[in-house]
Amino acid sequence: MIRVENLKKYYKSLPALKGVNLNVAKGELFAYLGPNGAGKTTTIRILTGLTRLSSGNAYLNGFHIDKASLQARNQSGLVPQAINLDQELTVWENLDIHGRLFHLPSRKRAASIHHLLEYVGLLDRKNSLVKHLSGGLKRRVMMARALVHSPAILFLDEPTVGLDANIRRRIWALIKQIQQDGTTIFLTTHYIEEAEFLADRVAFLDLGEIVAMDTPQNSMARLGTWALDEVQGGNIKTTYFNTREEAQRCPANQGDSFTVRRVNLEDAFLALTGKKIQ
Amino acid sequence: MIAGWFAVYYRELLILQRRLSRQIASWAVAPLLYLIAFGYAMGGQVQIEGHSYLEFLIPGLVAMNSMTTAFAIASDINIARFYWHIFEEFQAAPISNIAYVTGEVLAGVTRALLSVGIILLLGRLFGVALSYNPLFWLATVLNSFVFASLAVGLAMVVKSHADQAMLSSFVITPMAFLGGTFFPVDRLPLWAQKALLLLPLTHASGAIRQASFGNTPNIFSYLLLAVMGSLFFCIAFYCVNIARD
Numbered sequence: 439m440i441r442v443e444n445l446k447k448y449y450k451s452l453p454a455l456k457g458v459n460l461n462v463a464k465g466e467l468f469a470y471l472g473p474n475g476a477g478k479t480t481t482i483r484i485l486t487g488l489t490r491l492s493s494g495n496a497y498l499n500g501f502h503i504d505k506a507s508l509q510a511r512n513q514s515g516l517v518p519q520a521i522n523l524d525q526e527l528t529v530w531e532n533l534d535i536h537g538r539l540f541h542l543p544s545r546k547r548a549a550s551i552h553h554l555l556e557y558v559g560l561l562d563r564k565n566s567l568v569k570h571l572s573g574g575l576k577r578r579v580m581m582a583r584a585l586v587h588s589p590a591i592l593f594l595d596e597p598t599v600g601l602d603a604n605i606r607r608r609i610w611a612l613i614k615q616i617q618q619d620g621t622t623i624f625l626t627t628h629y630i631e632e633a634e635f636l637a638d639r640v641a642f643l644d645l646g647e648i649v650a651m652d653t654p655q656n657s658m659a660r661l662g663t664w665a666l667d668e669v670q671g672g673n674i675k676t677t678y679f680n681t682r683e684e685a686q687r688c689p690a691n692q693g694d695s696f697t698v699r700r701v702n703l704e705d706a707f708l709a710l711t712g713k714k715i716q
Numbered sequence: 717m718i719a720g721w722f723a724v725y726y727r728e729l730l731i732l733q734r735r736l737s738r739q740i741a742s743w744a745v746a747p748l749l750y751l752i753a754f755g756y757a758m759g760g761q762v763q764i765e766g767h768s769y770l771e772f773l774i775p776g777l778v779a780m781n782s783m784t785t786a787f788a789i790a791s792d793i794n795i796a797r798f799y800w801h802i803f804e805e806f807q808a809a810p811i812s813n814i815a816y817v818t819g820e821v822l823a824g825v826t827r828a829l830l831s832v833g834i835i836l837l838l839g840r841l842f843g844v845a846l847s848y849n850p851l852f853w854l855a856t857v858l859n860s861f862v863f864a865s866l867a868v869g870l871a872m873v874v875k876s877h878a879d880q881a882m883l884s885s886f887v888i889t890p891m892a893f894l895g896g897t898f899f900p901v902d903r904l905p906l907w908a909q910k911a912l913l914l915l916p917l918t919h920a921s922g923a924i925r926q927a928s929f930g931n932t933p934n935i936f937s938y939l940l941l942a943v944m945g946s947l948f949f950c951i952a953f954y955c956v957n958i959a960r961d
Contacts (some may be wrong), residue, residue, distance in 0.1 A: 486808045490960055507812040516808045522801035524727065526734045535730075538723035539809035 439464045439622040440485070445494035447480050447646075454480045456646040457494070458519065462611055462624060462639075464590075466620060467565060467617045469637035469654075470626040471703065473713060476624035477646040479519060482595045485624070486516045499590050510575055512540065515584030519596040521576050524581070525569040529560060532568060534585050540587035547586070554582040561588040574605035585621075592616060594625045598632060610635055631702045644711045668696045676705065720811030724819025725826075732790075732827065743831040743839065745787065748776045751842055763898060767929065774846060775928045776897035778832050779859060779921035784833040785896075786860040788887055789824035790867035796881045797871070803959070813956040814826040817868055820949060821949060824864025825857060832856055847953035858941035859920035872955035896909040913926035916944050 439683035440462035447455040455477045462468040471479050485491040485496055487507055496709050501510035509639060523532050524538045527572040537547035540599055554560040567578065584592055587705045588589060594613065598606040606629075613636055617623050634654050641651040650657065664685040678701060679685040708714055732739065755770040797803040806816050838849065846852075874880050887928040895917030896900075901909055912918045919937035926933040 442802075488804055488807045488960065508812065511808060511810040514808075516804075518801065518804055520801045522804055524731070524802060525800065526731055527727075531730055535723055535727045536805065537727060539717060539720055539806065539811055541810070 439466070439499055440468075440624060441497040441544060442485070443495040443497075445484065445485060446492045447477075447482070447489070447614060448492045454646055455484075458557045458643075458646075458648055460648065460651065461624060462591075464622055465617065467535055467613070467621055467625065467638045469630055469633040469640040470624065470643055471478040471628070471630075471640050471707065472626075473628060473631060476643040478596055478628075478643055480646075481643075482516070482518075482593050482624070482626055486513045486514055486593055512587070513589060514588035514591040514593055515587065517577075517580045517584045517595065517597050520574070521575060521580065523568045523579060524616060526567065528565050528567055529555065529571070529579050530564040532584050534614050536583045537586045550586050550588065551582075554585055557585075557615075574601055574608070574613035576622055577605075577609055578581045578612065578715075581609075581616070585616065589621065591622045592666070594623060596626055596628070598627075598629065606632070623631065623698055630702050633703055642707050644707075645714065650706070654703055654705045657703060658701045661701050661705055661709055662703055664698060665701045666696060666698055676708075718795055718931045720809065721818040721822070723753045723811070724806065724816055725822050726819075728789075728792075728820070728823030729826070730803075732823075732865075737785050737898045738851075740830075740834060743769055743781070743834045745905060746795075747781060748778060750898075751838060755842065765929070768844075769838075770842055770844050770927070771846060771929075772900075773898065774892040775836065775852075775925035776921050777835050779895065779899045779917055779924050780833045780861045781835055782828040782856050783863045783917055783920070784892060786824040786828040786863040787884070788866055789820060789827065790871040790874075791877075791880060791881075793820060793868065793871035793908060794874065797959075799876065804877060807960060812942065813953050814829055816956055817949065817952045818869045819863075820849075821861065821864040821952070824867055825860040828860035829856065830890065846928035847930045848849045849927055850923055851933055854940070855920055855927055855933065855938065857924035858945060859916065859924070861922075861945040862941055864914045864949060865952050869948055870950035872959040891915050891917045894918075899907060916941055 440460070440513065442458055443457055445458040446453070449640065452554045458481060467630045470481065472478050480489065484491045485503060487503060487510065491504065498510045499513040501513060503510045533551045534547060537551065542550065543594065552561070555564050560578055560582065563575065563685050568579065571579065587643065597613070598609050610632065613623065625636060630709065637654055639651065640654050640657060642649045662680050666677045666679065666688055667687045670674045673712060677688065679688070682698060704714060751770070751773065755773045761831055764772040795801070870883055873881070874883065895915050896912070901912050902916055904912070919940050923933040923937040
């Protein structure tokens with residue numbers, strides 16, 4: 439559904455992407471994980487037509503993003519990181535303009551908007567001005583808007599950034615539901631738990647390069663199942679074990695303090711790059 | 717090729733509808749002040765080309781306001797681009813750049829024509845009735861087209877709100893005062909007249925004034941405005957491509 443071959447992007451002479459290769463299958467939820475500045479948003483911007491690629495190729499549902507850009511753009515919906523709704527317009531009007539931009543006939547457009555507002559639980563707010571909605575509701579409107587034209591692929595760029603934990607979980611449930619309804623999802627995030635909870639596969643991006651790509655379970659299992667964090671002279675040293683008992687028995691945990699916890703994707707990223715994601 | 721232009725135009729119309737009362741008030745303020753200060757208070761005894769100064773001023777204000785209002789679309793595009801990031805919604809949609817430019821330029825022209833309607837109403841209140849014939853409206857539409865197209869192109873090139881404000885100060889404000897709006901250009905030295913003929917507003921105000929006085933305007937002014945408008949429209953189309961990077 440998404441095919442990216444040796445994708446490179448330079449801003450003047452500064453490389454933002456240094457040759458990214460990836461394939462995302464139909465119906466897959468693919469998470470793109472990396473720290474700020476790794477190139478996550480640049481990748482999404484290129485794939486959705488907001489930024490031009492410097493070299494390489496990328497296809498959405500078989501359409502080249504540059505050579506068949508209008509057809510490629512028709513395949514995808516985008517929920518960008520920043521809230522980009524028309525604040526002075528109503529929820530319905532925002533979705534209606536999106537439907538018009540994607541050339542939906544009026545009857546189909548109205549039916550799709552009605553269905554999606556019901557889907558995200560905002561039908562009763564359809565005539566509210568967007569500026570009167572909370573941040574969480576605006577995110578839901580953006581999700582609905584991106585789906586008005588029934589895209590095959592949904593790009594979510596940090597969809598829960600800035601939201602509190604409760605609302606974040608509601609958005610996760612919505613993302614899962616969208617995937618179950620057959621949409622391929624490409625998600626960027628720097629929230630570890632978001633990728634762990636949602637993703638079928640995860641790619642770790644660092645300094646414009648993919649350093650590893652696998653299922654979240656496999657990515658973490660390479661290190662073990664349990665982690666022992668020890669605070670030693672102001673630094674945290676982490677050791678990995680296959681069982682909780684091993685971690686707790688470890689003779690090394692003589693430090694100032696220690697914590698035994700499950701291995702997460704942050705550990706996997708740290709082991710690969712020597713850096714933290716968050 | 718231009719499928720989707722209506723979505724862009726429709727969005728601008730909806731926003732205009734939301735702001736209409738405020739917008740009408742803001743369109744009325746400056747012309748009203750000019751009419752009171754220059755037309756009523758200062759120009760009461762002045763006759764130009766056989767017309768009262770108020771009659772001379774109204775077509776000039778029509779030219780000036782259609783220019784400034786059409787050009788103001790740049791500020792809205794700018795805010796949509798840098799502050800609300802709404803421009804990304806258009807970039808990610810399967811519409812061509814020409815559709816985007818067409819929608820925004822038409823929105824600029826629509827606003828300009830509405831603001832001209834306000835001036836004509838104000839003129840009526842001041843007792844001025846001129847001939848608002850098809851040639852008058854053609855010159856007004858062409859003038860709006862020139863500056864709306866210029867606005868869309870420049871809005872794609874500027875990097876911030878501050879740049880946008882600077883462009884207005886350096887391009888629009890001098891043209892508003894020197895382009896034959898408040899005084900007849902032929903009272904200036906010959907070299908200045910020649911220089912001012914390079915400005916589209918000089919041609920627009922001349923054509924609008926002659927048409928509203930019931931005279932036959934210079935056809936060259938119409939041609940020049942049409943050519944300049946088309947040129948700026950093409951440049952705007954090219955600049956939308958640049959904005960993608």
